[in-house]
Amino acid sequence: MRFAVLLCADDTDYVKDKYGxxxxxxxxxxxxxxxxWDMFHVSCGHFPDDEQIGVYEGFVITGSCKDAHGNDGWICELLTLLNKLDSMNKKVLGICFGHQILARALGGKVGRATSGWDIGVRTINFVSSTKISLSLDTLATLSLIECHRDEVQELPPKVEVLAWSNKTRVEMFKYRDHIMGVQGHPEYTKxxxxxxxxxxxxxxxxxxxYAMEARAKMDKTDPDKEAWKKLCTDFLKGRI
Incomplete structure (x- = not known):
């Protein structure tokens, strides 16, 4: 199986040296x-062509320091690509910016969160009717690292909200069986x-x-990294 990461941010020296x-x-x-696994640095204009798209089982859209409601050239090109992936029923997982840009591509609206920045470890509440299995039948919540100031303001048509928090109304959504967005960062470490x-x-x-408050709160709660890893991996590989 072959997958691609659509990188929407530049690596910092710290993350590059420590995490690759x-x-x-x-x-x-x-x-x-x-x-x-391959990478396309889309924020630098590196996109897969039509022939390359066909070889991938799924795509992952990363976070970004740019706004998903912006109209930079590469963002508009990414929207076109996402509409193409949707039409091909390709598996697509969007994280943070990726979550927001997917919502926009599907016809939703994204903008600044009225409640401001959300940085730290937050409790995510799963909707009771969520049609997604993670072997978490007895659990209604998971902790997740957040770092964003934008949010999905209006949902696209036919999108199912999977989870919410007391800070963000749409923490997670699913469109049909091939597109899923997660507002937080299951990939991040503290x-x-x-x-x-x-x-x-x-x-x-x-x-x-705010920085001091965010650092202090991080010492009190750990993210449920293994559960999020299973959820994201199983979705991308078609196991749920």
Whole structure:
């Protein structure tokens, strides 16, 4: 089986040196023995052509420092690609920016979250009617790392909301059997999030008081990384 990561962000030196870049972060979570994984750096204009698309079983769209509601050239090209993947019934998993851009491609609306930044480990509540099996019949919640200030504001038609939080109304959605979006970051470690908090603070995108609060809260809760890994992997490989 062959899969592709559509990279929507530039690697920082820290993530590149420690994790092999965000491609390494995602393959560490999703790749299994015997599979081939490739990367297309779409935010730099590197897209698969029509012939290449056909060889992949599924695609993963990463997070980004760009806005999914923006109209940069590569974002518009990505929207075109996602509509093509939808028409081909290709498996597509979107994470954070990827979640938002999928919602936009399907006809939804994305914008700034009215409640502001969400950074830290948050409790995600699964909708009781969720038609997705994770062998979590007795669990209604999972903890997940979040780092975003945009959100899905209006759902596309025929989309099923799978999960929500007290901060974000659409934490997770599914479209038919081949597209799924997750607002949080199942691929992140606490270490990566700490690094990103420092970067956001350095770029004056968050205040020192908020950064201190986010760091403090991270010490109290751990994300359910193995459960999220299973959920995302099983979806992408067609096991759920």
């Amino acid at each position: 870049g965000y491609f390494g972060v995602f393959t560490r979570m999703l790749a299994e023995e015997g599979e081939v 270490d990566i999030l700490m690094h990103l908090i420092d970067r956001l603070l350095h770029r004056n995108l968050i205040k020192e008081s």
